[in-house]
Amino acid sequence: MSTPRTLHLNAFLMSTGQHEASWRLPESDPIANTKVEHYQRLARIAERGKLDSIFFADSPVLFGEVGRRPAGKLEPTVLLTAIAGATEKIGLIATASTTYNEPFNLARRFASVDWVSGGRAGWNVVTTAGPDAARNFGVDDQPAHAVRYQRAAEFIEVARKLWDSWDDDAIVADKAEGVWGDAGRIRTIDHEGKHFRVRGPLNVPRSPQGHPLIVQAGSSESGKDLAARCAEAVFTAHQTLADARAFYADLKARTAAVGRDPEGIKILPGIVPVIGATEAEALKLERELDELIKPEYAREQLAKTLRVAPEDLPLDRQLPADLPSEDEIEGAKSRYTLIVELARREQLTVRQLIGRLGGGRGHRTFAGTAEQVADAIQEWFDGGAADGFNIMPPVLPSGLETFVDQVVPVLQDRGLFRREYTASTLRGHYGLERPASRYAGIEAPQLTSIGSGF
Amino acid sequence: MSTPRTLHLNAFLMSTGQHEASWRLPESDPIANTKVEHYQRLARIAERGKLDSIFFADSPVLFGEVGRRPAGKLEPTVLLTAIAGATEKIGLIATASTTYNEPFNLARRFASVDWVSGGRAGWNVVTTAGPDAARNFGVDDQPAHAVRYQRAAEFIEVARKLWDSWDDDAIVADKAEGVWGDAGRIRTIDHEGKHFRVRGPLNVPRSPQGHPLIVQAGSSESGKDLAARCAEAVFTAHQTLADARAFYADLKARTAAVGRDPEGIKILPGIVPVIGATEAEALKLERELDELIKPEYAREQLAKTLRVAPEDLPLDRQLPADLPSEDEIEGAKSRYTLIVELARREQLTVRQLIGRLGGGRGHRTFAGTAEQVADAIQEWFDGGAADGFNIMPPVLPSGLETFVDQVVPVLQDRGLFRREYTASTLRGHYGLERPASRYAGIEAPQLTSIGSGF
Ligand SMILES: Cc1cc2nc3c(=O)[nH]c(=O)nc-3n(C[C@H](O)[C@H](O)[C@H](O)COP(=O)(O)O)c2cc1C
Ligand SMILES: Cc1cc2nc3c(=O)[nH]c(=O)nc-3n(C[C@H](O)[C@H](O)[C@H](O)COP(=O)(O)O)c2cc1C
Numbered sequence: 001m002s003t004p005r006t007l008h009l010n011a012f013l014m015s016t017g018q019h020e021a022s023w024r025l026p027e028s029d030p031i032a033n034t035k036v037e038h039y040q041r042l043a044r045i046a047e048r049g050k051l052d053s054i055f056f057a058d059s060p061v062l063f064g065e066v067g068r069r070p071a072g073k074l075e076p077t078v079l080l081t082a083i084a085g086a087t088e089k090i091g092l093i094a095t096a097s098t099t100y101n102e103p104f105n106l107a108r109r110f111a112s113v114d115w116v117s118g119g120r121a122g123w124n125v126v127t128t129a130g131p132d133a134a135r136n137f138g139v140d141d142q143p144a145h146a147v148r149y150q151r152a153a154e155f156i157e158v159a160r161k162l163w164d165s166w167d168d169d170a171i172v173a174d175k176a177e178g179v180w181g182d183a184g185r186i187r188t189i190d191h192e193g194k195h196f197r198v199r200g201p202l203n204v205p206r207s208p209q210g211h212p213l214i215v216q217a218g219s220s221e222s223g224k225d226l227a228a229r230c231a232e233a234v235f236t237a238h239q240t241l242a243d244a245r246a247f248y249a250d251l252k253a254r255t256a257a258v259g260r261d262p263e264g265i266k267i268l269p270g271i272v273p274v275i276g277a278t279e280a281e282a283l284k285l286e287r288e289l290d291e292l293i294k295p296e297y298a299r300e301q302l303a304k305t306l307r308v309a310p311e312d313l314p315l316d317r318q319l320p321a322d323l324p325s326e327d328e329i330e331g332a333k334s335r336y337t338l339i340v341e342l343a344r345r346e347q348l349t350v351r352q353l354i355g356r357l358g359g360g361r362g363h364r365t366f367a368g369t370a371e372q373v374a375d376a377i378q379e380w381f382d383g384g385a386a387d388g389f390n391i392m393p394p395v396l397p398s399g400l401e402t403f404v405d406q407v408v409p410v411l412q413d414r415g416l417f418r419r420e421y422t423a424s425t426l427r428g429h430y431g432l433e434r435p436a437s438r439y440a441g442i443e444a445p446q447l448t449s450i451g452s453g454f
Numbered sequence: 455m456s457t458p459r460t461l462h463l464n465a466f467l468m469s470t471g472q473h474e475a476s477w478r479l480p481e482s483d484p485i486a487n488t489k490v491e492h493y494q495r496l497a498r499i500a501e502r503g504k505l506d507s508i509f510f511a512d513s514p515v516l517f518g519e520v521g522r523r524p525a526g527k528l529e530p531t532v533l534l535t536a537i538a539g540a541t542e543k544i545g546l547i548a549t550a551s552t553t554y555n556e557p558f559n560l561a562r563r564f565a566s567v568d569w570v571s572g573g574r575a576g577w578n579v580v581t582t583a584g585p586d587a588a589r590n591f592g593v594d595d596q597p598a599h600a601v602r603y604q605r606a607a608e609f610i611e612v613a614r615k616l617w618d619s620w621d622d623d624a625i626v627a628d629k630a631e632g633v634w635g636d637a638g639r640i641r642t643i644d645h646e647g648k649h650f651r652v653r654g655p656l657n658v659p660r661s662p663q664g665h666p667l668i669v670q671a672g673s674s675e676s677g678k679d680l681a682a683r684c685a686e687a688v689f690t691a692h693q694t695l696a697d698a699r700a701f702y703a704d705l706k707a708r709t710a711a712v713g714r715d716p717e718g719i720k721i722l723p724g725i726v727p728v729i730g731a732t733e734a735e736a737l738k739l740e741r742e743l744d745e746l747i748k749p750e751y752a753r754e755q756l757a758k759t760l761r762v763a764p765e766d767l768p769l770d771r772q773l774p775a776d777l778p779s780e781d782e783i784e785g786a787k788s789r790y791t792l793i794v795e796l797a798r799r800e801q802l803t804v805r806q807l808i809g810r811l812g813g814g815r816g817h818r819t820f821a822g823t824a825e826q827v828a829d830a831i832q833e834w835f836d837g838g839a840a841d842g843f844n845i846m847p848p849v850l851p852s853g854l855e856t857f858v859d860q861v862v863p864v865l866q867d868r869g870l871f872r873r874e875y876t877a878s879t880l881r882g883h884y885g886l887e888r889p890a891s892r893y894a895g896i897e898a899p900q901l902t903s904i905g906s907g908f
Contacts, residue, residue, distance in 0.1 A: 066635030181520030
């Protein structure tokens with residue numbers, strides 16, 4: 001008798017909500033982005049709904065359009081730590097860039113969050129697109145897309161070695177003999193690769209989960225390869241069931257092809273649920289939000305993504321025919337393709353496209369009643385397109401509250417979602433094992449210090 | 455009428471205490487170093503005593519002697535964030551290295567901790583001595599001492615520019631007009647220096663303190679120069695009143711010489727208070743702790759610091775005569791000199807020196823009653839040697855509890871220390887102003903994004 005497959009749900013938290021105009025609603029606190037209490041409250045709502053995890057996107061740069069919507073935010077590992085103290089069970093996932101960090105520092109930070117949260121930390125590995133971020137780190141332009149992904153793969157390898165550098169039982173704490181750690185169970189990793197040379201060991205004992213959960217969110221060819229090799233959960237954006245299903249089959253096949261169990265990678269497309277008591281009410285809310293978008297801002301952003309001048313995008317015309325191909329894009333490849341395909345498939349004008357992107361930012365928006373949202377979720381889940389969803393409420397906190405109070409019970413009644421947590425770690429929620437250390441049982445060479453401490 | 459000068463007190467927190475054998479006492483939890491509750495409890499004790507701040511040392515490396523004492527610890531900005539949620543007023547200072555971090559990432563992290571704590575964040579700027587740390591970051595040996603300090607100075611400059619990149623009133627949040635931030639009050643910093651090129655702006659709005667407090671802890675010539683130019687508080691280690699007084703006068707003079715108010719830099723020597731109901735009891739506790747030190751470990755560490763072989767340090771002989779001069783040391787210069795001078799001045803054997811270092815690690819140890827500890831503190835404070843102290847309890851939590859419950863009331867009765875907090879930020883506790891932004895009032899050039907977001 002096999003256990004029935006159940007959904008995994010993550011809450012995507014972003015200041016006043018996923019919809020770019022959400023901050024303009026009367027109910028929204030426009031400076032919520034610097035308030036830790038706001039995020040603690042959101043996390044507690046998500047925990048009330050027994051969601052698997054919450055998630056913060058991130059990039060080490062201030063995006064240009066500060067006029068347009070709340071910009072700037074607290075560093076995500078700091079924010080997760082503050083949330084860890086205000087919650088008990090829910091998983092905590094932060095994005096961090098492999099292009100603009102050092103593996104030792106980041107591995108340490110996630111291990112620390114894992115300790116502080118009792119095993120609830122996850123890391124969304126991203127390669128950070130765009131020259132703006134590069135210029136905050138002494139380089140004029142982003143490294144090439146392929147190079148960023150090579151570095152990301154090696155970065156994860158180094159992090160995992162560091163997380164394994166202490167055996168689980170390395171601390172003996174023998175007060176009588178005066179021996180604290182067993183030097184035979186703590187080791188240097190002596191990593192020598194193309195991008196990194198790292199000696200180790202990490203200066204944090206092996207954390208509750210062994211390895212914090214690895215999440216991945218790039219959907220280009222290189223992104224999918226990285227996910228297949230390294231990721232345990234994947235966030236992705238699809239507009240249609242067919243696209244999502246193709247992505248799902250592709251990624252599970254790639255995962256199997258590298259010798260991993262396809263069950264060990266959970267695929268979570270985004271959905272922006274606009275929920276109303278009736279369908280008409282939901283559509284009205286969606287329309288009201290879209291009408292608050294200022295097209296001049298959004299057109300500028302779109303022009304940058306498409307690498308054309310804003311003047312080449314008249315608001316009431318469709319996209320120009322001669323846009324670059326994905327191959328020519330060095331930034332976020334899959335996002336570029338998603339936008340162009342959406343516009344062409346639905347023959348959207350620039351104004352309509354902006355409405356669609358402003359609401360979901362490339363993710364599927366679904367407006368309807370709680371029952372209809374549950375149906376939409378179930379359709380993709382049963383249809384081989386998802387292991388769960390990244391829930392991106394258009395407005396926060398209200399959109400998350402509505403989801404938790406109205407959609408989650410429907411999913412529970414249908415037997416699709418847990419009624420209580422059955423685990424207390426992030427890996428546990430996603431049904432994943434705690435990894436053994438790659439070095440377990442191997443005697444470490446005597447650790448010698450080559451210099452002195454401070 | 456001038457306000458009477460009052461002490462500033464910081465609590466130095468380190469797993470089971472400053473004494474290297476503290477973890478072996480029956481009362482100690484030897485794995486406290488990974489437990490956030492332990493540190494939250496310590497911070498609450500310090501807050502009960504109205505101390506200015508708590509502090510964590512740090513280095514991005516695991517020091518070699520894992521057998522000897524608790525090794526490894528949580529990353530300090532993560533730990534401070536967890537403590538922020540468990541306290542209300544006390545300042546929160548973390549050490550971070552300018553040699554193995556990027557200014558954008560670190561400036562952002564401290565700004566985030568400042569937001570999360572409501573203006574209580576401080577950063578102890580260190581340059582990180584030793585090749586072990588270097589090898590965790592792809593380099594074979596530490597950069598030269600002078601180069602590390604040059605980089606540190608530029609690093610702080612960049613951080614401060616980033617902290618100023620948003621005006622305090624940059625967020626207009628005009629819902630009706632749909633304008634969130636005023637692009638004229640958020641700017642790139644376009645820093646181009648010898649070590650860093652950073653465009654900015656920071657992706658965090660200006661934080662409650664404007665700039666987190668800058669603390670400094672290196673006492674070499676370069677260290678003192680950096681402190682004079684940049685620091686607002688200084689941790690330092692001295693064994694004698696004469697040495698501490700000379701350091702104090704020197705650093706205040708250097709601060710005045712660069713055009714700063716010498717009151718704007720608070721000098722805090724370390725003191726390890728071993729407190730007993732009687733002097734004899736205090737001395738007994740000190741002796742018991744020292745007897746738990748295993749000399750073989752400590753000798754190895756000492757040999758590394760002195761750059762000799764362990765065999766050249768017979769336990770019952772004094773130090774060899776031909777040791778290197780401070781000029782030849784590329785690591786922690788002032789610590790090296792302190793150790794050698796202590797041994798020579800007091801004609802200590804290696805075994806005795808190890809006892810002294812194991813207890814205080816170079817800091818002044820003082821054993822006595824609460825009254826006597828208060829006297830020792832007052833003597834240096836009145837004697838022109840200190841603006842306050844870095845309290846380094848030999849055993850935690852008990853040594854901090856005793857200090858707070860027994861020494862603090864004596865200092866309060868003498869009018870030397872606050873009975874209640876009069877401020878709610880770290881700067882406020884240290885009597886320092888909130889800095890104005892260097893850019894305030896200067897119109898920012900229109901911020902343009904040169905790439906697109908994800
Ligand atoms: C839900 C979701 C969240 C994402 N969050 C981030 C993020 O926080 N930071 C980031 O740099 N990229 C993020 N990405 C990835 C980018 O959208 C983009 O895919 C990436 O820059 C590179 O992907 P590529 O492999 O498609 O080129 C996210 C993607 C998805 C689907
Ligand atoms: C109380 C105190 C705490 C310190 N904490 C650290 C620390 O956490 N990390 C570090 O690398 N150096 C720390 N230092 C500085 C070193 O001891 C040493 O001074 C530094 O490596 C370089 O200093 P120099 O200027 O003497 O060469 C601390 C110093 C003192 C007095």
